[in-house]
Amino acid sequence: LLTGLGVISVLALFSSKSTNVLAAIQSLLRKGFGWGAYLTPILLLVFGLLILLRKMEGAPKLSTEQGVGIGLLYLAGLAVLQFFTFPFDFQDSQFIAASGIGGGYIGSLLLAPLQSAFGTAGAAIALTAWTTLSLSLALDMAAITVLLQAGFLLTRTVVGIRPQGP
Numbered sequence: 687l688l689t690g691l692g693v694i695s696v697l698a699l700f701s702s703k704s705t706n707v708l709a710a711i712q713s714l715l716r717k718g719f720g721w722g723a724y725l726t727p728i729l730l731l732v733f734g735l736l737i738l739l740r741k742m743e744g745a746p747k748l749s750t751e752q753g754v755g756i757g758l759l760y761l762a763g764l765a766v767l768q769f770f771t772f773p774f775d776f777q778d779s780q781f782i783a784a785s786g787i788g789g790g791y792i793g794s795l796l797l798a799p800l801q802s803a804f805g806t807a808g809a810a811i812a813l814t815a816w817t818t819l820s821l822s823l824a825l826d827m828a829a830i831t832v833l834l835q836a837g838f839l840l841t842r843t844v845v846g847i848r849p850q851g852p
Contacts, residue, residue, distance in 0.1 A: 687734070688733050690734070691734070692734055693727075693731070695726055699715060719792060720792075733753075736748055749826070752823065755821070755823025755826075756820075756824045759817065759821060762813060764790065764793035764796060767788050768782070768783070768788040768790075768793030769797055770788070771787060773794070773801075776798045800812045818836075
């Protein structure tokens with residue numbers, strides 16, 4: 687079922703000729719998931735194939751925690767995409783989602799309670815914590831290890847960009 691939905695989603699998003707049905711699916715994906723609509727078919731295909739291949743020897747095994755972590759990471763990504771469209775309020779966020787950008791309606795619905803409860807800065811901190819915990823589950827690592835690795839990668843990137851002295 688997931689694999690079939692993934693194939694239909696890929697056809698809807700990347701087909702050059704659009705029927706009414708494919709156009710409706712494309713609109714639903716773009717409005718619902720915003721820029722995340724392009725990752726949705728890939729996730730559906732991968733999870734569908736993992737379910738089909740789980741009985742085969744040598745197929746990658748995904749624990750429940752890792753599956754939940756990947757799902758939470760995807761939802762956090764939608765909320766982060768919506769956050770960086772800088773909506774003023776929920777109504778503005780819904781208007782942005784209707785145009786198929788940001789994190790779509792799902793990102794808007796996930797971001798709204800964070801912004802109303804914590805404000806913009808607090809929502810940024812909450813999204814960072816959400817992303818860290820999701821990565822921790824998806825990678826089966828402690829959250830502190832995820833933060834240390836992220837800090838290490840950030841440091842390497844900044845040092846790599848900085849011009850070296852004579």
